[in-house]
Amino acid sequence: MIEIDCDGHRSGVQPGSDDLLHIAKRLAAGKLTLKGIITHAGNSYSCKSTEEIAAMSRQERDAAVGCAQRLRQHGFSCPEVSVGSTPTAYFADDLSGVTEVRAGVFVFGDLVMGGLGVVKPQDIAVSVLTSVVGHQKEKGWAIVDGGWMAMSRDRGTSRQRVDQGYGVVCNLDGEILDDIIMVDANQEHGVIAHRSGDPKKVPDFPVGTLLRILPNHACATCAQHDRYHVVDSGGLQVNAVWPRFQGW
Amino acid sequence: MIEIDCDGHRSGVQPGSDDLLHIAKRLAAGKLTLKGIITHAGNSYSCKSTEEIAAMSRQERDAAVGCAQRLRQHGFSCPEVSVGSTPTAYFADDLSGVTEVRAGVFVFGDLVMGGLGVVKPQDIAVSVLTSVVGHQKEKGWAIVDGGWMAMSRDRGTSRQRVDQGYGVVCNLDGEILDDIIMVDANQEHGVIAHRSGDPKKVPDFPVGTLLRILPNHACATCAQHDRYHVVDSGGLQVNAVWPRFQGW
Numbered sequence: 001m002i003e004i005d006c007d008g009h010r011s012g013v014q015p016g017s018d019d020l021l022h023i024a025k026r027l028a029a030g031k032l033t034l035k036g037i038i039t040h041a042g043n044s045y046s047c048k049s050t051e052e053i054a055a056m057s058r059q060e061r062d063a064a065v066g067c068a069q070r071l072r073q074h075g076f077s078c079p080e081v082s083v084g085s086t087p088t089a090y091f092a093d094d095l096s097g098v099t100e101v102r103a104g105v106f107v108f109g110d111l112v113m114g115g116l117g118v119v120k121p122q123d124i125a126v127s128v129l130t131s132v133v134g135h136q137k138e139k140g141w142a143i144v145d146g147g148w149m150a151m152s153r154d155r156g157t158s159r160q161r162v163d164q165g166y167g168v169v170c171n172l173d174g175e176i177l178d179d180i181i182m183v184d185a186n187q188e189h190g191v192i193a194h195r196s197g198d199p200k201k202v203p204d205f206p207v208g209t210l211l212r213i214l215p216n217h218a219c220a221t222c223a224q225h226d227r228y229h230v231v232d233s234g235g236l237q238v239n240a241v242w243p244r245f246q247g248w
Numbered sequence: 249m250i251e252i253d254c255d256g257h258r259s260g261v262q263p264g265s266d267d268l269l270h271i272a273k274r275l276a277a278g279k280l281t282l283k284g285i286i287t288h289a290g291n292s293y294s295c296k297s298t299e300e301i302a303a304m305s306r307q308e309r310d311a312a313v314g315c316a317q318r319l320r321q322h323g324f325s326c327p328e329v330s331v332g333s334t335p336t337a338y339f340a341d342d343l344s345g346v347t348e349v350r351a352g353v354f355v356f357g358d359l360v361m362g363g364l365g366v367v368k369p370q371d372i373a374v375s376v377l378t379s380v381v382g383h384q385k386e387k388g389w390a391i392v393d394g395g396w397m398a399m400s401r402d403r404g405t406s407r408q409r410v411d412q413g414y415g416v417v418c419n420l421d422g423e424i425l426d427d428i429i430m431v432d433a434n435q436e437h438g439v440i441a442h443r444s445g446d447p448k449k450v451p452d453f454p455v456g457t458l459l460r461i462l463p464n465h466a467c468a469t470c471a472q473h474d475r476y477h478v479v480d481s482g483g484l485q486v487n488a489v490w491p492r493f494q495g496w
Contacts, residue, residue, distance in 0.1 A: 011382045011391045134259045143259045149496045153401030188496045248436045
């Protein structure tokens, strides 16, 4: 597949460039099969509103479908037109001509998508289950047994309007505890506190309390674990264990 | 083991507090065996000089050994005195009374340790092997097939005097290419460029060029992979494959 750069974000051929046809000719000369066009609108993660995301989705689709059409007009077969990115997948209003949408975070949602307005935080479908193992009461800290090795170092919300630290804290039922976040993380420990830092605003979390942490970036957090434990809402009852495909 | 907070960094009992003896008494009353004292001088990562690190090492040792002595003076057995942190392990000049040093990055070194003056960058013994898969020549970018999923999101050097981006670039032989770093990373792609951003200062890296990337933080980077490939200096010859213990 020929990658095109639909938004100037990363890699690929510029949609209007001669490289597109040049590569297709080289592939044909080499008796290789051109399967299609692929792109990823990574800049959608920097959008400030859902209107901007919808516009980015049109730009992504138009660039990919336009390149496929150019190839076909020049006699090349181009069966696949593959686009990506979770924000554009949610807000696409026209995917005609597209044959594949590759969206990863789409499966679970995460806090970055929450900050973008793509999902509601309470609908995020993956969390890291931690236990309170200690306190630094004068600092307003509860310490849990999962730090950045459990959450990943991804701090995607640090560039958004609301910085969610290393994650938003929920009770075992998955209900968000208002303004309680993982304010900092060490390798194996997370620091749970009130967003304001005010020790008086931190609930009493006895040692052993189970807390769920919603991730900044589902891809990065899930990659730190080798399996999913599938639970009903509210429960510790594990109904299934799903192994993960690791790598990329 | 009773954790003590030797540097106000994270968790544990304050060395001078009554909690130390209180916990030891509770353990004895519960017929549990107190094995010893454990601490980790995490603040050593924020030191600005090797002199500061050496002082932190003494502080860590003195706090841990002092607590062990207090316990013994009050009739408790305290066979183990465990300290940690790679910087303090390197610059310790007195470990008398210590029975265990837990230092992780110590094994490989990394760029954060390089920035602290603990190791030389050319002595770092772990890297991520990547291939050049594309270019954005007008931006001065070479794109490699490893991004933050390969390097981790850890940007420990961003708080140091020299920000090494997502890693320092070496040739296949492990020789550092001056001022060529991974300036940015997407999930699966790394952006290789000159530190200055000047496109004219980037060597020609044809597609397929193999580049080794030295990590900011060995713990975080290694955790993104399930095995080590052990090679001789200079070679692609893999002499051994070491599976990793995952988790924490």
